[in-house]
Amino acid sequence: MQIRLLDILADPDTKTWPLQLVIFEKTATEREIRAPPYEETGLYCRFYCALHDVFFVKEEAGKEIRIPKKDWTKQIDIKECKTCIKEEIVEGVLISQRKGRKQWFPIVDEIPIMFPDELRDKSIDSSFTVKHAEKLKELGLNV
Numbered sequence: 001m002q003i004r005l006l007d008i009l010a011d012p013d014t015k016t017w018p019l020q021l022v023i024f025e026k027t028a029t030e031r032e033i034r035a036p037p038y039e040e041t042g043l044y045c046r047f048y049c050a051l052h053d054v055f056f057v058k059e060e061a062g063k064e065i066r067i068p069k070k071d072w073t074k075q076i077d078i079k080e081c082k083t084c085i086k087e088e089i090v091e092g093v094l095i096s097q098r099k100g101r102k103q104w105f106p107i108v109d110e111i112p113i114m115f116p117d118e119l120r121d122k123s124i125d126s127s128f129t130v131k132h133a134e135k136l137k138e139l140g141l142n143v
Contacts, residue, residue, distance in 0.1 A: 001089040001112050004081075006050035011096035011103065012116045018048050019105075020095040022139060024132060029088050037078060040066060044081040051084050052076055093136070104141045 010017040038046040047057050052074050057064050092107040105114045106128040113124055129143045136143045
């Protein structure tokens with residue numbers, strides 16, 4: 001999974017966005033960048049940069065409003081995007097805040113596993129929990 005996926009991933013049950021990413025293992029890849037950057041931002045993320053925790057949009061009166069580049073909380077260079085795209089998250093966890101509790105979704109073999117609660121595969125959750133029990137407990141996640 002690439003960090004830039006957090007630009008679009010949301011909790012499948014509550015639609016909470018953005019999710020928090022905790023990386024357990026990552027690797028560098030020699031990925032060729034084929035897609036052009038988004039016209040709105042000039043970057044490879046359109047709504048949110050998770051690497052720098054910068055929003056490019058906000059909601060006002062139920063409408064999505066683009067935040068002008070001069071008002072971003074940090075100025076981001078396209079070179080940083082290219083570095084980010086070449087990193088692959090091998091294992092980790094995505095966290096969503098749900099009414100006072102944290103819901104987590106595992107990243108296994110570079111794939112975020114994000115099913116609604118009623119469709120979650122308990123065997124995947126169980127093996128991930130066994131492997132990363134200490135890390136999950138440190139994050140305050142129910143295991």
